[in-house]
Amino acid sequence: xxxxxxxxxxxLFISGGGRTALNIADEIDTGKLIAEIAVVVASRQCDGVxxxxxxxxxVIIAKGVIPEDRLAQxxxxxRVDLVCLAGYLKLLPIPDGWQGRILNIHPSLLPKFGGPxxxxxxVHTAVxxxxxxxxxxxxxxxxxEFDRGPIVLQRTCEVVQGDTPETLAAxxxxxxxxxxxxAIRTTLKTLGxxxxx
Amino acid sequence: xRKLVLFAAISLLMPALALAQxxxxxxxxxxxxxxxxxxxxxxxxxxxWADRDPxxxxxVYNIACSRSxxxxxxxxxxxxxxxxxRGFADINQLKTDPNLKAFRRTDTYDQLVAAWPTFLDRxxxxxxxxxxKIYGSRYNYTKDSKYRLAFASSYDTITSRQAREExxxxxxxxxxxxxxxxxxxxxxLDPWVMVVLPTKQHFIVWANQTYGQMHVSATSQLxxxxxxxxxxxxxxxxGSTLRHEFFHVLHWRSADRLGQRHPVWIQxxxxxxxxxxxxxxxxxxxxxxxxxxxxxxxLAEQNxxxxxxxxxxxxxxxxxxxxxxxxxxxxxxxxxxxxxRGKLADFYEDYTTNYSEDPQGLTALLRTLGVTDKEFDKxxxxxxxxxxEVYEQNSPPNLGIGVVLDVxxxxxxxxxxxxxxxxxxxxxxxxxxxxxxxxxxxxxxNEFYRVLxxxxxxxxxxxxxxxxxxxxxxxxxxxDRE
Numbered sequence: 153x154x155x156x157x158x159x160x161x162x163x164l165f166i167s168g169g170g171r172t173a174l175n176i177a178d179e180i181d182t183g184k185l186i187a188e189i190a191v192v193v194a195s196r197q198c199d200g201v202x203x204x205x206x207x208x209x210x211v212i213i214a215k216g217v218i219p220e221d222r223l224a225q226x227x228x229x230x231r232v233d234l235v236c237l238a239g240y241l242k243l244l245p246i247p248d249g250w251q252g253r254i255l256n257i258h259p260s261l262l263p264k265f266g267g268p269x270x271x272x273x274x275v276h277t278a279v280x281x282x283x284x285x286x287x288x289x290x291x292x293x294x295x296x297e298f299d300r301g302p303i304v305l306q307r308t309c310e311v312v313q314g315d316t317p318e319t320l321a322a323x324x325x326x327x328x329x330x331x332x333x334x335a336i337r338t339t340l341k342t343l344g345x346x347x348x349x
Numbered sequence: 350x351r352k353l354v355l356f357a358a359i360s361l362l363m364p365a366l367a368l369a370q371x372x373x374x375x376x377x378x379x380x381x382x383x384x385x386x387x388x389x390x391x392x393x394x395x396x397x398w399a400d401r402d403p404x405x406x407x408x409v410y411n412i413a414c415s416r417s418x419x420x421x422x423x424x425x426x427x428x429x430x431x432x433x434x435r436g437f438a439d440i441n442q443l444k445t446d447p448n449l450k451a452f453r454r455t456d457t458y459d460q461l462v463a464a465w466p467t468f469l470d471r472x473x474x475x476x477x478x479x480x481x482k483i484y485g486s487r488y489n490y491t492k493d494s495k496y497r498l499a500f501a502s503s504y505d506t507i508t509s510r511q512a513r514e515e516x517x518x519x520x521x522x523x524x525x526x527x528x529x530x531x532x533x534x535x536x537x538l539d540p541w542v543m544v545v546l547p548t549k550q551h552f553i554v555w556a557n558q559t560y561g562q563m564h565v566s567a568t569s570q571l572x573x574x575x576x577x578x579x580x581x582x583x584x585x586x587x588g589s590t591l592r593h594e595f596f597h598v599l600h601w602r603s604a605d606r607l608g609q610r611h612p613v614w615i616q617x618x619x620x621x622x623x624x625x626x627x628x629x630x631x632x633x634x635x636x637x638x639x640x641x642x643x644x645x646x647x648l649a650e651q652n653x654x655x656x657x658x659x660x661x662x663x664x665x666x667x668x669x670x671x672x673x674x675x676x677x678x679x680x681x682x683x684x685x686x687x688x689x690r691g692k693l694a695d696f697y698e699d700y701t702t703n704y705s706e707d708p709q710g711l712t713a714l715l716r717t718l719g720v721t722d723k724e725f726d727k728x729x730x731x732x733x734x735x736x737x738e739v740y741e742q743n744s745p746p747n748l749g750i751g752v753v754l755d756v757x758x759x760x761x762x763x764x765x766x767x768x769x770x771x772x773x774x775x776x777x778x779x780x781x782x783x784x785x786x787x788x789x790x791x792x793x794x795n796e797f798y799r800v801l802x803x804x805x806x807x808x809x810x811x812x813x814x815x816x817x818x819x820x821x822x823x824x825x826x827x828x829d830r831e
Binding site for chain 1: 640643644647648650651653667670671672673674675678742743744745753755756757765766768779831
């Protein structure tokens with residue numbers, strides 16, 4: 153496939169600070185991930201919008217749940233190959249032909265601590281309240297429901313004594329910074345993009 | 350005339366911060382008005398800014414320029430004195446600013462120049478007193494007269510001394526290998542610089558004030574920054590960030606003396622070169638391969654390197670905006686390449702000598718190496734492809750030392766939990782700060798993984814760590830990663 157399709161084009165979907173999206177930009181910037189960011193889609197006017205624009209990325213704001221036909225239109229307009237939800241809090245419909253091409257990252261070891269309303273520090277609070285010894289993150293393929301669908305990979309980290317939701321979140325985020333690029337590489341390979349092009 | 354100068358080097362997530370310096374909304378319109386010689390409008394905007402921020406000397410200094418140009422010498426003198434009260438300290442600017450030509454014919458100016466060294470010495474003492482009021486008696490306060498630095502450190506005596514020694518070692522290296530023009534400059538005319546090594550709480554307060562909350566919350570990894578106008582270096586990371594930011598201090602000293610403003614690729618590339626340093630087999634302390642050279646090696650292998658001609662002419666907003674990590678890594682690698690050929694100091698001398706014809710430094714680079722830009726790109730790419738790779742954060746090895754580590758910036762990674770018996774036997778406890786491994790300094794996670802390069806599971810190595818004010822050492826076994 154190499155040479156015919158060029159670099160795979162990603163669409164990143166955000167709702168907050170955009171850290172996950174910027175980490176993917178960093179991985180591309182440092183040559184670890186061979187891809188380009190075609191567009192960033194934000195579900196609202198958030199800090200991530202400004203940060204991504206400062207980074208020279210194309211950002212569009214599509215408030216609320218995006219209708220399926222609008223989503224299909226955006227993805228075709230920007231010639232997107234793979235969608236990565238990066239802290240996106242709205243449910244994304246899956247247009248025809250996009251099954252297996254939409255990834256999400258969740259800050260827990262799914263199926264534990266996932267589902268509607270489980271996001272951000274609420275996840276880490278729940279993990280601590282449950283007395284878990286480990287937490288981590290999960291990258292999975294979206295199947296049109298919150299935090300469901302085949303798992304691409306998980307990365308664990310320890311829960312330590314004295315952890316607060318913030319300290320645990322920081323550790324899980326480090327795991328996310330490794331896990332997401334790796335899952336993207338794996339998925340791109342299954343989509344026929346050659347990592348060593 | 351002055352614009353605010355604020356330099357940030359953040360090891361991991363630079364982009365958001367490097368742009369966050371628009372403190373005064375009237376700054377740009379004022380400069381535009383001034384350039385159109387609409388002095389009334391320019392002064393009105395600067396006065397607004399000065400009234401709102403009693404610490405800001407930039408608007409007051411600029412009003413002085415405007416007054417001097419209009420022939421109001423008394424007004425110019427008053428505003429210069431006011432700017433000095435507010436923190437202005439650059440004698441070279443006073444001596445060379447074309448807008449101040451009329452002011453330089455006054456007695457006030459002659460008196461200022463004669464008294465400048467004494468004035469700077471008094472100012473640093475006053476600054477230290479002010480720092481004591483802000484940071485309190487638990488910090489320790491010292492001065493380094495050779496390099497004209499005042500330190501306010503929240504760390505224990507030994508850690509504070511290590512930080513001061515690191516700064517000296519960096520200065521010695523820089524003056525020997527780059528800024529030969531700073532050798533023997535002891536005329537007392539360089540402004541002192543305040544180096545603050547704050548507690549986490551003080552750091553957050555400072556960072557929010559300086560950059561705004563939005564940008565600070567973007568990253569927990571902000572190590573520190575040097576604000577040249579304030580002559581203040583603040584860092585909580587005592588390793589790569591301290592060295593990088595301190596390098597900016599020296600570079601500004603050199604550039605101010607020469608009356609030059611160097612482009613971003615030279616400023617950041619040179620400062621980045623001291624981020625990762627290692628002892629060579631011959632016992633010299635030299636720039637080392639690191640996560641930054643890893644990037645450049647990968648980009649070279651994928652034929653994705655920016656041509657040198659584009660890198661050298663990139664404006665700061667693009668350099669630090671679009672692809673900051675590769676631009677920093679690339680510039681650092683260019684200067685490593687020069688240094689390996691023994692030509693770094695030659696380049697700097699050639700560049701600063703011929704600055705007026707070649708402010709971007711590209712011609713000086715190619716002349717120093719005796720190549721064309723195409724030849725340079727080719728040789729550099731081949732050199733980059735051959736660089737040794739090291740372990741780094743985000744793609745670390747499956748190796749560890751049997752503990753869970755906290756990653757936030759400081760004097761080293763903090764042990765959160767001991768998971769392996771070897772770490773327990775070495776005496777490690779939660780709360781200990783790992784400061785050295787295998788006789789190399791470890792101040793952050795990238796350094797931590799870098800020093801694991803070449804080690805194997807089961808190998809036993811030296812570990813140095815800090816428990817509150819006590820500094821300890823032991824032997825520890827390399828384990829699987831936690």
